[in-house]
Amino acid sequence: MKGVIKKDLLQILSRVREILEKKDPSDYEELKSLSEQSIEDVAVHKDLDLISVTVLVYSIYKILPDLKEEDYKDLNAAFKLAYSSLVENQLGRYNQNIKTLYNLISKSNAKIKVHLQDVMHAARIKKSASLLGKGLSIGQAAGLMGLSNWDLQQYVGGTTMMEPQKESFPAIKRLTNALQIFGVK
Amino acid sequence: MKGEKAIFFDTGPVISLVMSRLVWVLPHLKKQYGGHFYITPAVKLELIDRPISIKRFEFEALQVMKLINDGTLEVYEKVPKGNAAQLINLANNTFSINGKTVDIIQEGEIESVSCALNVGAEAVVMDERTLRLFIENGPELKSLLERRFNSEVVADTDKMKAFSQALKGITIIRSVELVAVAFKLGILNAYIPKEKKGSELLLDSVLWATRYNGCSVMDNEIESIKSFLLK
Numbered sequence: 266m267k268g269v270i271k272k273d274l275l276q277i278l279s280r281v282r283e284i285l286e287k288k289d290p291s292d293y294e295e296l297k298s299l300s301e302q303s304i305e306d307v308a309v310h311k312d313l314d315l316i317s318v319t320v321l322v323y324s325i326y327k328i329l330p331d332l333k334e335e336d337y338k339d340l341n342a343a344f345k346l347a348y349s350s351l352v353e354n355q356l357g358r359y360n361q362n363i364k365t366l367y368n369l370i371s372k373s374n375a376k377i378k379v380h381l382q383d384v385m386h387a388a389r390i391k392k393s394a395s396l397l398g399k400g401l402s403i404g405q406a407a408g409l410m411g412l413s414n415w416d417l418q419q420y421v422g423g424t425t426m427m428e429p430q431k432e433s434f435p436a437i438k439r440l441t442n443a444l445q446i447f448g449v450k
Numbered sequence: 451m452k453g454e455k456a457i458f459f460d461t462g463p464v465i466s467l468v469m470s471r472l473v474w475v476l477p478h479l480k481k482q483y484g485g486h487f488y489i490t491p492a493v494k495l496e497l498i499d500r501p502i503s504i505k506r507f508e509f510e511a512l513q514v515m516k517l518i519n520d521g522t523l524e525v526y527e528k529v530p531k532g533n534a535a536q537l538i539n540l541a542n543n544t545f546s547i548n549g550k551t552v553d554i555i556q557e558g559e560i561e562s563v564s565c566a567l568n569v570g571a572e573a574v575v576m577d578e579r580t581l582r583l584f585i586e587n588g589p590e591l592k593s594l595l596e597r598r599f600n601s602e603v604v605a606d607t608d609k610m611k612a613f614s615q616a617l618k619g620i621t622i623i624r625s626v627e628l629v630a631v632a633f634k635l636g637i638l639n640a641y642i643p644k645e646k647k648g649s650e651l652l653l654d655s656v657l658w659a660t661r662y663n664g665c666s667v668m669d670n671e672i673e674s675i676k677s678f679l680l681k
Binding site: 305308309310311399400403404405413414415416418419422423431432436437440442444446449 | 583
């Protein structure tokens with residue numbers, strides 16, 4: 266793992282750990298912005314560890330309001346372990362801890378379990394859309410999150426994300442080019 | 451073969467047309483065009499091979515497969531790999547953030563333009579904003595990245611110019627223009643409602659359908675297209 270990635274991951278995990286530890290619902294919204302900030306690092310580094318944690322943090326943000334007390338404690342403990350494993354450079358253990366965190370989310374309660382695939386899928390789409398919003402191409406943004414272009418295009422079609430800010434090529438010129446190509450007078 | 455009468459399709463416009471339930475216009479447009487409608491293997495992968503294994507998009511994949519089976523779309527196999535690699539290398543080494551280059555374009559996305567250049571195709575149909583912006587106005591793409599990233603974006607202007615130069619002369623149209631052409635040709639006439647300004651309503655509906663299904667087009671562009679076609 267590259268030093269710069271480790272530094273980014275430690276920052277994210279440390280903050281998530283603090284938020285979970287403090288257990289103040291008013292902080293939960295910060296999980297969303299945290300995953301939003303880390304998406305820039307995903308765009309630059311295309312690193313799987315970063316992608317995994319970014320999706321994880323966003324998924325936790327989505328399920329936190331429904332989490333049982335017991336599951337909350339397990340999640341908090343697993344985050345602490347992941348953080349300390351990374352600090353100690355125990356990467357094998359760290360990967361196992363992240364896997365545990367994903368498993369914990371899926372096992373947390375029946376309600377979440379039913380929707381977990383949706384939550385994870387939605388999280389990947391949301392993060393992918395953020396990459397698109399940053400200026401990455403649709404293929405690049407979808408590919409980084411392991412999605413198909415169909416998934417992303419279907420989602421962003423209903424938003425303004427695909428809309429260019431400015432077009433340097435006049436619309437009528439493009440249209441007349443098209444009409445000309447098809448031999449339409 | 452240079453100067454072949456052909457149009458290359460990127461993934462996006464086909465997705466937009468399928469999602470807009472307008473993909474049936476393609477055989478009519480091809481007949482009118484009288485040349486080849488090509489997709490590259492990478493585009494086929496994204497349009498058929500991947501979605502066929504995703505339950506949500508299975509039928510969409512079959513709709514595209516039908517277009518290949520009936521000869522509307524042809525898979526162009528002779529991808530100039532060296533040229534495509536050179537272009538992707540330029541594209542993904544142009545912009546950097548914190549000293550690290552950012553891969554903004556996916557390799558498969560460059561295949562269509564690379565093939566179009568190779569055969570001297572008349573146009574590339576592309577709904578994708580990023581690559582289109584890069585080809586038509588590199589500095590504007592830099593501005594977009596600068597606005598959207600919190601960190602400083604550095605552009606290698608030589609590479610930016612080299613990329614634009616390599617793709618100079620490529621004509622880009624979008625799914626929204628294909629639909630506009632279909633409207634102009636009367637292909638959509640069966641949908642004109644029997645009411646005052648029925649044609650205008652139809653045109654408005656199909657242009658917005660492509661916009662809401664992923665075609666990167668601005669609201670004012672839709673208005674311009676409408677004004678032009680209805681005048």
